[in-house]
Amino acid sequence: MLFQTTQRILLGPGTFSRLGTEAARLGARRVLLVSDPGLVTAGLPARAAEILSGSGLSITLHTDVEPDPGIETALAAARAAIAADADLVVGLGGGSAMDVAKVAAIASVNGLDLALMFGTDLVPRPGLPTILVPTTAGTGSEVTPISILSDHTEKLKKGIVSPYLLPATAIVDAELTVGVPPAVTAASGMDALLHAVEAFTSRNASPMSDLFATKAISLISANLRTAYADGSNIRARAAMSEGSMLAGIAFANAGVTAVHAFAYPIGAEFHIPHGVANSIMMGPVLAFNAIGNLDRFGTVATALGADTNGLSSREAAMKALAMMEELADDVGVPRRLAPFGVTADDIPRLSASVMTVTRLLANNPRRLTVDDAERLYRAVL
Ligand SMILES: NC(=O)c1ccc[n+]([C@@H]2O[C@H](COP(=O)([O-])OP(=O)(O)OC[C@H]3O[C@@H](n4cnc5c(N)ncnc54)[C@H](O)[C@@H]3O)[C@@H](O)[C@H]2O)c1
Ligand SMILES: [Fe+2]
Structure with a gap:
């Protein structure tokens, strides 16, 4: 078993104020601050710049990052790091801004x-050090050795996986998530839940990843509805930030499975937000997977808060799937493909694409053929 995570993690409301001292601790002088336009509107990069300059650092702000960012976007950020002669990259945002910051740091070296x-x-060598500051409770990118970019030419989402992508420091402050719009709260929260459930049911699950996964499932399932209904509820937001980070630690080590593999082609080609794409695929793919490990899926039901006394492991597994679908429905995450423009004609091409995501399919508790893939996409058309 190999277990790795971010070396230094600051967790809790208010920790954002320590960004400047954490940057200074790394010996940094010139910072590339990567964020995105939505966050500029929310005023967060300006607050980060103020905190960093208070610690005597000079800042170059780079906010040209779109959701599900493309390869060119990451390259532009790397060029900005080189031009600024940066010695630290700070990623402030959801998975999109953090993943671009991570790639800018390795590509500039x-x-x-x-x-x-x-x-x-x-990746041959370590890149510039990074500090990652999530502003959504979803991807867990602040604790994963992974960066996901969209290849617009091949219509694929591609991953760079390297321990050099882990940041020097993660600052997980739920106060930054208070302004996340409800639809993003819902989609990114479902993404986090699926990280935990897929890590727990992965063929690579270990006793350590299980600890993080089960705690994450409990925190997220108990708090996503409240965070969606009342974004200013800091207790729910704090539980979601903690849960998404723990889910990130779980899947960084155990991997995710076929739900994410099915989400990548539809995300890349039809621009379905990552968490929505996962939620759409969740029902049929997890039902397909469940017989591969009924005991584990049954334990997911317990982590979700179900009373599984007297239930067979199959009944408990089915209870878990029903509870996850109920949660997605309660927070209004779509669960069909057709509204995003996907048609029956697209399914053979999308299914062929799923079969190329071997990095994730290798973790899946049930073997999958291209015919299975077509059937599973059709089930949610
Ligand atoms: N590296 C990893 O381990 C990993 C894991 C899962 C997903 N991902 C990737 O992460 C990306 C998705 O990230 P995401 O779900 O966090 O969404 P996102 O980063 O794309 O952000 C979605 C939207 O929410 C806005 N937003 C974010 N925080 C806000 C705040 N505090 N206030 C107001 N608006 C805010 C952003 O401006 C953006 O418009 C995808 O590209 C996905 O593939 C990476
Ligand atoms: Fe994800």
Whole structure:
């Protein structure tokens, strides 16, 4: 078993104020601050710049990042880091801004030919140090050695996986998530829940990843409805931020499975937000997977808060799936593909694409054929 995570994690409301001292602790002088336009509107990069300059650092702000960012976006951020002669990259945002910050930090040291780095352990050297500050409770990118970029030419989402992508420091402050709009709260929260459930049911699950996964499932399932209904509820927001980070630690080590594999092609081609794409695929894919490990799926029901006394493991597993679907419905996350423009004609191409996501399918508790993939996409058309 290998277990790795971010070396230094500051967790809790108010920790954002320590960004400047954490940057100074790393010996930084010139910071590239990566964020996105939605966060500029929310005023968060301006607050980060104020805190950093209070610690005597000079800041170059780079906010040209779109949701589900493309390869070109990450390259532009790397060029900005080089031009600014940055010695630290701070990623402030959801998974999109954090993933771009992570790639900017490695590419500014290893060169801009990202094609050489997609895959596992292909980044030659450590990059610039990073501090990652999530503003959604979803991806857990602040604790994962992963960065996901969209390849618009091949219509695929591609991952760079390397321990050099782990940040030096993560600052997880739920106060930053208070302004997240309800639809983003819902979609990113479902993404986090699926990280935990897929990590727990992965073939690579370990006793350590299980600890993080089960705690994450409990925190997220008990708090997502409240965070969605009342974004200013700091207790629910804090539980969601903690849960999404714990889910990130779980899947960084155990991996995610076929739900994420099915979400990638539809995300890349039809621009369905990542958490929505996962929620759409969740029902049929987890029902398909469940017989691969009924005991584990049954334990998911317990972590979700169900009373499974007297239930068979199959009944408990089905209870878990029903509870997750109820949660997605309560927070208004779509569960069909057709409204996003996907038609029956697209399914053979999307299914072929799923079969190429071997990095995730290798973790899946049930083997899957291209015919299965077509059937599972059809089930949610
Ligand atoms: N690296 C990883 O381990 C990992 C894991 C899962 C997903 N991802 C990737 O992360 C991306 C999705 O990230 P996400 O779900 O966090 O969404 P996101 O980063 O794309 O953000 C979604 C929207 O919410 C806005 N927003 C974010 N925080 C806000 C705040 N506090 N106030 C107001 N608006 C705010 C952003 O401006 C943006 O418009 C995808 O590209 C996905 O593939 C990465
Ligand atoms: Fe995800």
